[in-house]
Amino acid sequence: MNKLFRAKIIKNEQLTKDIYLLCVESPDEIQSKPGQFCLLKLNQRLDPLLSRPFSIFDHVSGEIKFLYRVKGKGTRILSTFKKDDYITLSGPFGRWYPFPQGDFIVIAGGIGLASVYYLMKRFPKRAYLFYGVREEREILFYDELREITKEMYISTEMECPYTYKGIVTELVKEKCKNLSLPIYACGPMVMLKELKKVVKESQVCYVATEERMACGVGACLGCVIETKEGFKRVCTDGPVFDIRELLL
């Protein structure tokens, strides 16, 4: 059941230069699944006008968490919210990641971690995580990730002694010769494009996509992406799609 509700902010913590973790109280009746998102209303004023979509990073009893990067004016305003402020949000919306039967591969590009963390936590010790960031200090939740994954590989674009240097899809290709496990991925468009090249036709590969949104409920047709069967809505037909469906 998705809902429109006002939630009290438990914390809105700055983790890196531009990444924040927002934790809000959530009513008990809110149920969510990994891969779903909420729309967060930024203010009661008319500018900015539209709510912004954010993946559910984690959802434990009575608390929903969002991990977000400050990109523009909406997220900048979001970063000014304080503990005990109230925020209006709606959701959870969208198709979740089909549940993995056994072990699975997760590929997270940067802030894309926000979409897959909850999945790995829900199915602990079963994910082979490939996590790509630009530089070492952008690696988030290292300890928690070690805890919930089966194996974890990190790539950085900048040189770093402990990580693979390069883009994450290269790392996947290298470390994961046997690509028969299902893949769950979220990251920037360039990563998804690379991934599409890597993935075989027979491979199960779910990716979370992004598009600007207005309604979030499938009504406005504003958030479509191109698929083999024509335009589909990220908010309701997605955000999780089988990569083979997408024309990236």
Add this chain to the structure above:
Amino acid sequence: MNKLFRAKIIKNEQLTKDIYLLCVESPDEIQSKPGQFCLLKLNQRLDPLLSRPFSIFDHVSGEIKFLYRVKGKGTRILSTFKKDDYITLSGPFGRWYPFPQGDFIVIAGGIGLASVYYLMKRFPKRAYLFYGVREEREILFYDELREITKEMYISTEMECPYTYKGIVTELVKEKCKNLSLPIYACGPMVMLKELKKVVKESQVCYVATEERMACGVGACLGCVIETKEGFKRVCTDGPVFDIRELLL
């Protein structure tokens, strides 16, 4: 010299249900005179768009004070500013009250006090103040006003044991048979209209007027009021006018 500047907020104190006192640091080069006003910018966003005009309530070295009533969305936003926040303002603008030579009468209706306090403080113990409010608890700065005025009379619209019951212009008529001292007045339009009836042609009477503003510098012609010589700009030809000039 008027300026555009960013000022640090010293305090923004709630005095009554809807009246606040905002104190900001002011650069040394800012010089002001009683009756002048500043434009306060409410945010860096585009809604609300325009800055709002507020009289200089008081100006002591390094500190400008504004007394304001929350009326609509702009003043509501203003009331959320906190100590140490920064606010952008410009000014001082407008014609000030011509300085009184000897004793003088001041008539303040409600928040109109914001415009005349500074005048009385600048010329201490010379003002006969007539101060009208709706009810007792709206009386502001009682002790300070006792201190800086020569005599003080308060009227309230609601019954109150210590005050005159009625509107302030009635009180003026009653207490001040000899109306030869110059009058300085600020208050709602109804008060100014009443005052115009009370005042004789020979009487010197300066009133501070209000009109919605955009530029504050006389450029947009948005803030005009009707005078005997046609439309005049509140921001630069006023806000202080000789009441005999005005067609109220």
Add this chain to the structure above:
Amino acid sequence: MIPSLEVKIGNLTFKNPVLTASGTFGYGLEYSQFVDLNLLGGVVVKGLSLRPKQGNPPPRIYETACGMINSIGLQNIGFEAFKNEKLPFLRKYKTNIIVNFFGENLDEYIEIAYLLDSLEDVHALEMNVSCPNKTTEWRKMGLEPELLRKAVKEVRAVTKKTLIVKLSPQVTDIALMAKICEDEGADAVSLINTIPAMVIDIKTRKSMLGTPTGGLSGPAIKPIALRAVWETVQAVKIPVIGIGGIVSAEDALQFLIVGAKAIQIGTANFINPRATVEIIEGIKQFLIEENIKDINELIGSFIQ
């Protein structure tokens, strides 16, 4: 005493003057999780054409100052799918169902109007004459008086249902366009549709949308819409339905006071999915406070 919010348009009765605007409320069902559709005066569904339509390439929306610009390009599921997949669900609600429709050319307009006329559960038709992409001559019908006259006349001839013509704001004299609709037998006009607009990315030098231009909606355009409605109300006797930037009961009341018989809520649904019902509640409150027993007393009470 509970004031009456009932208004009439053509021979249709609306329990209140608050409808949804086409394209912003899907087929109603999308919002039924947030809003009890039974409470609405009416639901205007997404613009329908004979055949399904793909619409424009993404990105399709961009936020602007107090508004948004869209280039959906009238994507829709087409008449058959609407009839078979949406209408059976929508009909269950006690609200007026209004189908917004359009065609690539006049024949298509006539054909879909004719087909819709036969659907018992459709209460009214809203003819969208303001298509953003002017690919064919007929697509200019919202901008050229004589094209509009012919189009309304021919559509009118094939349907007995309440016919509302939805006007484009991109004309010098919108009241004149409304008058033409009235002359040709339309039961009402609704206005305004989005205003052609543009936003570009200074880095890429390209449009922020998949098309160069789109349509502007939201609070930004409200003062323009209100003026257009007022001008129109003075020129025609048929009801005028006000649309454009309404986000609050206060906004809605402004339109009613200048003379709109009803209003439609568009972009506001995105900002607050419960906007429609909150606006109905706000209008009711206002009538109680102002001691107005019947909303029709308020409508057109503007003092010049």
Add this chain to the structure above:
Amino acid sequence: MIPSLEVKIGNLTFKNPVLTASGTFGYGLEYSQFVDLNLLGGVVVKGLSLRPKQGNPPPRIYETACGMINSIGLQNIGFEAFKNEKLPFLRKYKTNIIVNFFGENLDEYIEIAYLLDSLEDVHALEMNVSCPNKTTEWRKMGLEPELLRKAVKEVRAVTKKTLIVKLSPQVTDIALMAKICEDEGADAVSLINTIPAMVIDIKTRKSMLGTPTGGLSGPAIKPIALRAVWETVQAVKIPVIGIGGIVSAEDALQFLIVGAKAIQIGTANFINPRATVEIIEGIKQFLIEENIKDINELIGSFIQ
């Protein structure tokens, strides 16, 4: 390397493409306390008529969502006072002085254009053909192609100065109006003027302004203005000056990229009295970052 911001309109050179919009910057002098006028590409002064004009009754302005609506009613001091009291001060600045003008009828347009032509310190004339109150037939010249044609032709005949025609957005095809101006010898067109709009007080049932309607300006209208400019740029060879809701260098750059040769800053002056100079600075920064040596390379670089 400092990029060149210089642009040409007619035979006038502007040190940069940033001008002030008529009616929002007074006679320039009002803002000289905040802005060194020597830095501006040009100053367009408040709309001038032969004789002084009282304008509309207050209230004259009201804030709307990301915009404002005004009904100043073209109050101004008249030609003589401008010449004697304002121009002698304005001429001291090294910037182009552009006089925006209008008349009650065509004769007045011609007469004031003729008078302005003789003032050495006036560099260009901006003919305002979009007067909000349509009291006389000629006041519709901004809306009707044939009236516009005649008006521009006759005004052109009496002045050799750079002639800019400022167009109204309230037409179906603004590019067509621009084409007419080009055909009749105008050196440039500027657009858009404010959009007719309305706001009312639901308590009093009256307009929030002293007149029923006013003109909408500010960020709210920017996407509409940008689209109008782009449409116009494609239709004419003469320079187009973009106006409408520009508050930042980014906004200004959008207009330049779609092809505006220059831009005017209006309502933004009220929000930030230093808007003009900050925008000039921002444009310069952008050119440096993008490694563009001459702003003329950027102008019209929009990729469709």
